Amino acid sequence: MSDRLSVLKTYKLYVGGKFPRSESGRVYEVTDCKGTWLANAPLASRKDARDAVVAARKAFGGWSGATAYNRGQILYRIAEMLEGRREQFIAEVADAEGLSKAKATAQVDAAIDRWVWYAGWSDKVAQITGGANPVAGPYFNLSSPEPTGVVAVLAPQDSSFLGLVSVIAPAVVTGNTVVVVTSEKSPLPALSLAEVLATSDLPGGVVNILSGRTAEIAAPLAAHQDVNALDLAGADAGLAKELETAAADNLKRVLRPEPADWSADPGTGRLLSFLETKTVWHPMGV
Amino acid sequence: MTSAFEYAPAPESRAVVDIAPSYGLFIDGEFAEGSDGKVFKTVSPANEEVLSEVAQASADDVDRAVKAARKAFEKWSALPGAERAKYLFRIARIIQERSRELAVLESLDNGKPIRESRDADLPLVAAHFFYYAGWADKLDHAGYGPHPRPLGVAGQVIPWNFPLLMLAWKIAPALATGNTVVLKPAETTPLSALFFADICRQAGLPKGVVNILTGDGSTGAALVAHPDINKVAFTGSTEVGKAIARTVAGTDKKVTLELGGKAANIVFDDAPIDQAVEGIVNGIFFNQGHVCCAGSRLLVQESVQDELLDALKRRMQTLRVGDPLDKNTDIGAINSAEQLARITALADAGEAEGAERWAPACELPGSGYWFAPTLFTGVTQAHRIAREEIFGPVLSVLTFRTPEEAVAKANNTPYGLSAGIWTEKGSRILWMANKLRAGVIWSNTFNKFDPTSPFGGYKESGYGREGGRHGLEAYLNV
Numbered sequence: 071m072s073d074r075l076s077v078l079k080t081y082k083l084y085v086g087g088k089f090p091r092s093e094s095g096r097v098y099e100v101t102d103c104k105g106t107w108l109a110n111a112p113l114a115s116r117k118d119a120r121d122a123v124v125a126a127r128k129a130f131g132g133w134s135g136a137t138a139y140n141r142g143q144i145l146y147r148i149a150e151m152l153e154g155r156r157e158q159f160i161a162e163v164a165d166a167e168g169l170s171k172a173k174a175t176a177q178v179d180a181a182i183d184r185w186v187w188y189a190g191w192s193d194k195v196a197q198i199t200g201g202a203n204p205v206a207g208p209y210f211n212l213s214s215p216e217p218t219g220v221v222a223v224l225a226p227q228d229s230s231f232l233g234l235v236s237v238i239a240p241a242v243v244t245g246n247t248v249v250v251v252t253s254e255k256s257p258l259p260a261l262s263l264a265e266v267l268a269t270s271d272l273p274g275g276v277v278n279i280l281s282g283r284t285a286e287i288a289a290p291l292a293a294h295q296d297v298n299a300l301d302l303a304g305a306d307a308g309l310a311k312e313l314e315t316a317a318a319d320n321l322k323r324v325l326r327p328e329p330a331d332w333s334a335d336p337g338t339g340r341l342l343s344f345l346e347t348k349t350v351w352h353p354m355g356v
Numbered sequence: 357m358t359s360a361f362e363y364a365p366a367p368e369s370r371a372v373v374d375i376a377p378s379y380g381l382f383i384d385g386e387f388a389e390g391s392d393g394k395v396f397k398t399v400s401p402a403n404e405e406v407l408s409e410v411a412q413a414s415a416d417d418v419d420r421a422v423k424a425a426r427k428a429f430e431k432w433s434a435l436p437g438a439e440r441a442k443y444l445f446r447i448a449r450i451i452q453e454r455s456r457e458l459a460v461l462e463s464l465d466n467g468k469p470i471r472e473s474r475d476a477d478l479p480l481v482a483a484h485f486f487y488y489a490g491w492a493d494k495l496d497h498a499g500y501g502p503h504p505r506p507l508g509v510a511g512q513v514i515p516w517n518f519p520l521l522m523l524a525w526k527i528a529p530a531l532a533t534g535n536t537v538v539l540k541p542a543e544t545t546p547l548s549a550l551f552f553a554d555i556c557r558q559a560g561l562p563k564g565v566v567n568i569l570t571g572d573g574s575t576g577a578a579l580v581a582h583p584d585i586n587k588v589a590f591t592g593s594t595e596v597g598k599a600i601a602r603t604v605a606g607t608d609k610k611v612t613l614e615l616g617g618k619a620a621n622i623v624f625d626d627a628p629i630d631q632a633v634e635g636i637v638n639g640i641f642f643n644q645g646h647v648c649c650a651g652s653r654l655l656v657q658e659s660v661q662d663e664l665l666d667a668l669k670r671r672m673q674t675l676r677v678g679d680p681l682d683k684n685t686d687i688g689a690i691n692s693a694e695q696l697a698r699i700t701a702l703a704d705a706g707e708a709e710g711a712e713r714w715a716p717a718c719e720l721p722g723s724g725y726w727f728a729p730t731l732f733t734g735v736t737q738a739h740r741i742a743r744e745e746i747f748g749p750v751l752s753v754l755t756f757r758t759p760e761e762a763v764a765k766a767n768n769t770p771y772g773l774s775a776g777i778w779t780e781k782g783s784r785i786l787w788m789a790n791k792l793r794a795g796v797i798w799s800n801t802f803n804k805f806d807p808t809s810p811f812g813g814y815k816e817s818g819y820g821r822e823g824g825r826h827g828l829e830a831y832l833n834v
Contacts, residue, residue, distance in 0.1 A: 198499060203824055205806035206483065213810050213826065298815070311606025318601035320770065321594070321613065321816045337501075339834075347810050347821050350789045350797040 081257070083112050083281065084264030086125030087274015093117045098282070100258055103168030111257045114282035116290040119249065122278035123294050126220045126247040129275030134217045134245035142192035145243055147270040149185035155266060156182070159231060159259060166230045166256035180333055181235040188239035191341055195244055199342060208354040215345040217245035218323055219298030222291035224284055226303050226332065230256035233332045234263065237303050240340035242276055249278045249297070251288055251304065257281035285309055292316040299323040299344050303330070363676070366683040368470045373461045375547065378409040381417055381570065382553035384424035385563025391416040396572070398546055401467035401689040402680050402724045410546045413569035415578040418538070421567040422582050425509040425536040428564030433506045433534035437493030444489030444532060446559040451482040454555070458548060462520055463680040465547040467689030467725070468643050470681050480805055481524040484823075487807035488528035491828060495533060498825055504832040506534035507610055508586035511579040514549075515592045516542035516691050517646040517747075523549050525822045526589050527566060528807075533831040535587065538567045540579055542592075544692045546570040577603070585609065587831065591648075594745075594771070594816050612820025612830040614648065614812055616745040617773030619794065620766035621651030621802060622756075625660045627778035631800065633667045636751070639776060639802040641675060641687055641729050645749040646695070648817070649774035651802055653742060654753045655762050661755055665733065672729050673716040687749060690725040699727050699748030706732045706741035706752070737768055745771070759784060763791040772814030776802045795821070 081100075082089040091097075096113035112118075133141070152159065156178055164174035200214040221241045226233030230253040241248050252260035264279050280287050284304055292300055292313035300322050302310045307327075314324050325343045378395065380387040390411035397406045413421075432440070451458065458481075459473040468477070495504050510530045514522035519541055530537050541549035553568045569575055573596070580588050580600050587610045590600050594615040604611050621639050623632045639651025656664050680688035690696040707713050711732040720726040727748055735742050735752040742752050756762040766775055774796040777788045789797045795813045798804060805811065810826035812818060820830045 201825075203806065203808040203810070205804075205809050207804070207806070209801070209804065211806070211809050213824065218814075307606070314605035315602050318598050318605065321598060321601060321615070321818060323819050324605075326608075346795065346814050347812070347826055348789075348795060348797065349810050350799065351801055351804050351809070352785065352799045353801050 079109065081109050081111050081261040081281070083114055083118060084261070084267070084277070084279040085118065085122045086128070086278065087268060089264065092282070093121070100256070102165045108165055109258060111261065111281045114280040114287050116286070118280055119287050119290045120294070122249040122280055123220060123291070123296055125275035125278050126249050127296055129247045129273055130219060132273055133242070133247055133276045136245070138193035138196070141243060141245065142189045144271050145185055145189035145192065145239065148266060148272065149182050149189065151266045151270045152182045152185065159262065162259045162262055163231045166259055176333075177229070177232045181232045184232070184235050184336065185239055187336070188243045188341070192243050195341060195345070198338070199345065199347070203349070210352045210354055211349065213347050213349045215244065216348050218344045218346055219246060220296060221246045221248045221299040221301060221344050222288070222294070222297050223248050223250045223301040224288055224304035225250055225252050225260060226330065227253045227255065227284070229332045231259040231263070233303070233330070234260050236332050236336055237301055237340065238277060240336070241301065241344050244341065244345055246299070246344050247276045249280065249291060251284055251291070252279060252281045253304065254282070254284045288313055289316065292322070293319065295320050297322060299325070301325045301343070302327045363684045365679070367679065368460055368681045368683055370460060370464070370681065373457045373464070375408050375461070379411065379546070379550045379570070381411050381413050381421070382550065382566075382568040383417070383421045384567065385557070387553070390414055396543070398465060398544065400464050400724070401691050402721070404723055407464060408547060410550070410570040413540070413571040413575045417569060418575065418578040418582055421538045421569050422509055422511075422584050424564040425538050425567055426584055428562055429508055429536045432536055432562060432565050435534070437495060440532060440534065441489045441492035443559055443561050444485050444492060444528065447555055447561070448482050448485035448489060450555050450558050451478070451485060455479070455482065458520060458551060460681065461551060462548050463688065465545045466516060466519060467680050467691050469685040469688045470683055471685065472643060477518055477521050480807070481520050484521070484524040484807040485528045488532040492532040495828065495832070498828050500829065500832055500834040504834050507831060507833055508535060509584065510535045510537045510587040510589060510831065511582060511585040512537055512539040512589045513576040513579065513592065514539065514541055516545040517643060517648070519545040520548040520552065522591050523552055525591070529822070529827045530589070530831050531565065533828055535831050536565045538569060538579060538585070540569045540571060540576050543572045580604070587611075589830065590614070594818075597818055610830070612812075612822070613818035614820070614822060615816065615818040616771055617648045617650065617813065617817050618653060618743065618745055618769045618771045619649055619651050619774040619776065620653045620655050621776035622655040622762050622766060622778065622788065623657060623660070623664060624779035624781070624784065625657045626780045628780065629660070629664055629667050632664065632778040633671050635776060635778060635800070635802040636668060637671055637675070640751045641749050642803050644687055644690055644727070646691060646747055647803065649796060649803065651776050652746060652750070652752060654751055655756050655765055656753060658755045658757050665753065669714065669716070669731070672731065675716070675718075675729050677718050677726065677728060678721060687729060690727050690748065693725055695747065696725040696727060699746055699750060702741055702744060702746045703730060703750055706735070706739060709739045711735045711739055711741060711752070737765060743769065759788060763788065767793050770816040773817035774798065
């Protein structure tokens with residue numbers, strides 16, 4: 071060990087492509103599983119949540135309007151950037167989740183590969199969910215999936231990185247923009263992921279990341295009238311019921327929490343959860 | 357304008373339908389009285405004649421029906437798909453055979469013109485059963501992975517605007533996928549669902565697979581809240597849809613909601629005016645405007661506003677309002693006194709807020725519930741008649757200059773069920789269709805439906821899709 075004093079990182083939120091502190095000025099202590107201090111993370115407020123929704127809405131038109139090929143390349147670029155910082159994330163995940171280096175490596179590798187898996191979905195999802203409908207009349211009739219809009223995502227509490235990536239990627243690959251609430255206990259890998267996203271050509275505002283108390287940040291998101299959907303992966307049963315009830319006010323699409331093995335094949339469930347089907351008719355004739 | 361032609365009355369015969377003086381609840385394959393003996397009357401909205409008396413299902417009745425459906429589920433879901441398919445094909449065929457009877461019944465109970473119940477509702481009802489029948493033995497190939505499973509018991513609550521068609525949209529996919537159902541028709545239009553119970557009997561459908569409970573909102577609320585249902589399917593108002601979403605929060609119940617709308621029907625200056633006028637009329641006056649996807653906001657490009665409105669008013673003067681059973685009737689009766697009061701109040705609000713009201717001179721019958729086809733010009737986006745769903749034959753006209761403005765105005769609503777585009781320019785249709793946040797886009801047409809075509813909304817118009825392969829998902833554990 072050298073005696074050099076290391077430079078500690080100030081962990082910040084990620085909103086609209088920028089790295090603000092919480093407007094509340096609050097932070098909370100993040101420790102490893104043995105209770106050793108790791109860093110202070112921003113304790114995001116209701117106002118931070120609202121700012122993040124504004125940023126996500128602003129980014130929605132451009133991101134949902136980008137070509138699927140373009141979105142796919144950007145998701146792949148995220149995997150490229152992560153690969154280069156693999157060691158950093160292995161260390162952060164090991165600290166955050168109390169994992170051995172081998173187990174943390176498996177988590178990070180799976181997370182990188184998950185970006186690649188979802189990157190490839192961008193220009194295929196319309197072909198598995200949409201298509202021509204053979205209506206009984208002289209009409210062209212086509213159904214296509216479209217992104218739901220702004221999705222508030224409560225990242226899993228116990229899988230600070232693989233779980234996180236597994237809920238962000240399927241929402242954004244189809245053109246949604248997201249406001250993510252990190253694992254409350256282990257927010258650091260998520261906050262570091264923001265640095266990767268910021269250098270992957272992902273437009274600012276497509277992914278917004280907030281750390282803090284899940285219940286405190288989730289309540290205004292679930293009640294927000296400009297949020298279109300809610301992924302409750304990181305909510306316990308009591309909180310999930312409360313948030314789903316609040317979400318009914320503007321009929322947000324709600325993905326309820328269920329036990330998940332984030333290492334398993336993700337399938338298409340999450341990918342298809344934040345899509346709307348649009349059906350276009352036109353008469354045929356000469 | 358004096359009519360070029362005088363029409364002699366051309367009533368469809370009522371003799372084809374035999375309505376019993378009273379009906380019970382259809383539970384476990386049998387008609388039975390409600391547990392507390394309460395009944396209510398259903399009237400013809402065209403003349404307020406009492407058609408029949410039906411049971412008001414209590415919470416106990418809901419429980420009995422759910423138990424019957426639960427019991428039936430085991431065998432029904434285990435039946436080979438091909439066998440379930442054959443029951444549904446039978447139902448489709450019996451509906452076709454009895455379609456005139458059912459059309460007359462629907463027009464009597466609902467008030468819609470026989471031309472529509474006969475030529476739109478009933479053919480679509482039969483087609484819907486025929487379509488989903490074919491899916492029952494092909495679910496492994498529907499794109500939901502191998503062996504998708506049914507959910508269990510579906511609680512279904514349907515509206516009064518297309519009683520039998522909404523029943524078909526609910527029951528056909530539910531049964532095809534192996535679920536059993538408890539369905540509650542709307543309070544003002546219970547009869548066609550009760551006749552459907554008889555069709556289930558004729559088809560030999562196992563008892564308990566379909567249960568029909570008549571009643572008011574309290575029956576629906578008890579059904580939705582019942583702990584032993586696995587699925588809620590609702591078509592109706594956004595307000596009730598939100599209440600249902602709250603009720604099911606924290607449960608495992610799967611939900612689909614098909615709710616209100618305030619669709620923009622957008623006419624560009626290059627649109628063929630005569631075709632657009634037909635589309636506008638169909639969009640807002642079809643079924644008295646009791647249509648969730650009705651084109652209730654006409655957005656017309658400023659440069660053709662005068663020409664279009666002149667043509668539209670001329671066309672509106674030829675609409676025939678009156679006896680739903682008359683084969684020449686275009687606009688029938690408003691479904692209930694309550695709905696008439698709502699339409700009247702919103703139309704009055706339109707005037708009070710400064711929009712200009714116009715309706716053709718038309719004589720309305722002395723009894724029953726009627727509202728003349730009505731047009732408002734000078735409507736702004738702030739007016740209630742531009743924001744709230746009227747669910748009646750009332751069209752609000754707004755203008756725009758550029759496609760961007762049309763999109764912004766069209767999307768300026770919490771709803772997102774449907775939209776219409778009228779232009780001859782193909783690239784503009786596709787650009788507009790892409791920008792409009794709505795589940796169904798009709799370009800150079802309006803109010804077209806088909807069992808193969810997914811239907812459902814964005815935003816506060818609800819979630820889930822009915823129709824097509826997409827409609828299966830609502831009833832499978834995927």
